[in-house]
Amino acid sequence: MKPLEARYRSLRLRLLAGVLAWALLSVAVAGWGIQQLFRQHILAQLQSELNIHLDQLTAQLQISDDGQVSLASPPSDPRFTHPYSGLYWQISVPAQNGRPAEQLRSRSLWDARLPVLYPYLTPGQDLRTQAPGPGGTELQLRVREVEPADGPYEDLVLSVAADQALLAEPISRFNQMLGMALGVLVLGMAFAAWMQVGYGLRPLARLRQRLADLRQGRAERIEGVFPTEVQPLVDDFNQVLHRNAQGLERARQQAGNLAHALKTPLAVMANAAAAADPALPRLITEQVDAARRQVDYHLAHARAAAAVRMTGLRSPILPLLQGLVRVMVRVHAERNLTYDLSGVADDLAFRGESQDFQEMLGNILDNAGKWARKRVRVSARSLDGELEIRVEDDGPGLSPERAEAVFERGKRADERTPGSGLGLGIVRDLADLYGGWARIETSELGGACVVVTLPAA
CATH class of the missing domain: 3.30.565.10 (Histidine kinase-like ATPase, C-terminal domain)
Known part of the structure; x- marks a missing residue:
């Protein structure tokens, strides 16, 4: 048998391969699900933070009598003051009464601008989307259309954006920690599977030892108590051994009986031949007939003994x-x-x-x-x-x-x-x-x- 075939026929390796395959598949599916849940959580957290900044921006918005738009106080997050920090805000003011359109921006935007998405806005509902940002970065953008109660403007567009890096960094750290944790889990499951398979197959190793004792003549039957899944096999095997022993003993007896039965006709014929008995032909016929009956008897007995072990007879x-x-x-x-x-x-x-x-x-x-x-x-x-x-x-x-x-x-x-x-x-x-x-x-x-x-x- 080739080594590959021997490994393929190993019950231990087949059980381990099956357990590990399902364990890896389960861990992979669970890891993917946890990763997606965490990504959704981080994204929801970022959107919640953007909503808070947008609410602050809306609350601090003021318009002077001459139509000048400003903020009563800047947003509290210091990242708005650092250029290209990854957190930005912008207020888009439309042209009005000869005044050109203008944009108020956070210092973090520096000389860049956020896109103004007028056609996609719905009054009373924030727009959440992705847009390109400074330096070719990708932004998570939240836009709100505001209708001031006072002032010459019908509506203003307030935008708050955050760099996708703020989302990718915690996800990357989480994926690393998740990968290490799932790797340890897989190793633990592999070790547990190895121990479980070894413990579960231990009765089979004990059965193999009992069979070796049987083969080497140290025992006449399989002794010991085995698990309920194995014990019927052991009982059936012991029954087969018992029947084989009975059959062997019966065959010995039949052989002895046949030899004893044939001995008398042979002795009679030998004696008659030695004595030149004139009735020799008749004696031979009688004794051959007696021997034939004995042979037929034992042949019928042997045929019946073989038929008993056959299945499906009707x-x-x-x-x-x-x-x-x-x-x-x-x-x-x-x-x-x-x-x-x-x-x-x-x-x-x-x-x-x-x-x-x-x-x-x-x-x-x-x-x-x-x-x-x-x-x-x-x-x-x-x-x-x-x-x-x-x-x-x-x-x-x-x-x-x-x-x-x-x-x-x-x-x-x-x-x-x-x-x-x-x-x-x-x-x-x-x-x-x-x-x-x-x-x-x-x-x-x-x-x-x-x-x-x-x-x-």
């Missing part, structure tokens, strides 16, 4: 039972038996291989046909995820001792049954593999009732 049982009944009718044709499947609904299905179902029910139906007098009845129902199948006959029935004995491995039913002819022993073994069971009860028809429980699909 075998409708009514068509399978109908096929088995057609076979049984031919096998027991001389007895003229009646097979009743009316108690089996067409929507019932077995969660397993159809061959296993046929193996089990074929043996059960064959035994029922062997002992029944006139009738065999099959019924089935689904209950709590289980499929219960009942096969009843009207024969003589079985005693409790005999009922248990027919399930012992090695007991065979009539060999006319299609398949391996292994008897009811495989029925119980296969049902057990699927997590079910099989037993024999007394039938309402008077004979035996074989009850098999299997997983329902």
Whole structure:
């Protein structure tokens, strides 16, 4: 695996990358929002200051009898007296009665003038705008049209302006402080994310150690208590380990049983061959048949064990039972038996291989046909995820001792049954593999009732 791919597959790095990406995005959006709010605040503060100066200018305005415009006292802010200080005022006086238009200006304007915006003025409402200022600077301008109560003038235009630098400087300082604060915040969030991810992934590191102990043979299962998000995985994994151990033990037993079962036919054939027994062909045929039955038994057992671990299996049982009944009718044709499947609904299905179902029910139906007098009845129902199948006959029935004995491995039913002819022993073994069971009860028809429980699909 390449280093880049290894980093990409790291859960820790992926979590950290996601957290840091969202943290950076959130901090960036928050920083931009705070910056805009502060800019609006500074601009509103500057406009408020300009409004105060404009009110002072309006209050100090006086007009003499001869039409001379002046101020009773200059504005109090000393910046109005320093050339190009960044704070300016101006009073525009229109021409009247042969008197030329003139402008009263603050000393701070020196030889510059503020623009007179007559067309844009509305009586009783200040105009706020931007305009070029002395030395090519940009100004925040506030203009008011005043209608004097006395004097020859209908209106005067009062202007107050401030350099944009008065706005930019505090914003620049604030942005620097905000950037440093947000940088510290990002670092703190990154450290917190690292700690949180490390703490959150610690159970996985502990799980990896438990798996290493398991792999190296120091433990047989994963021990310990894990968080609720991880504990189901641990429980499922332990269950898989338990099933694998059971499967391994079962495979060992099956291998031993098969070896033991084949040992006897091989010994018989070897002894007959050594003694030049004239019945050797018949003995070989019998022993090969016995060996074949054992092999078929263990192969069916192995197939069922594999099917149990498969998912998505679904075998409708009514068509399978109908096929088995057609076979049984031919096998027991001389007895003229009646097979009743009316108690089996067409929507019932077995969660397993159809061959296993046929193996089990074929043996059960064959035994029922062997002992029944006139009738065999099959019924089935689904209950709590289980499929219960009942096969009843009207024969003589079985005693409790005999009922248990027919399930012992090695007991065979009539060999006319299609398949391996292994008897009811495989029925119980296969049902057990699927997590079910099989037993024999007394039938309402008077004979035996074989009850098999299997997983329902």
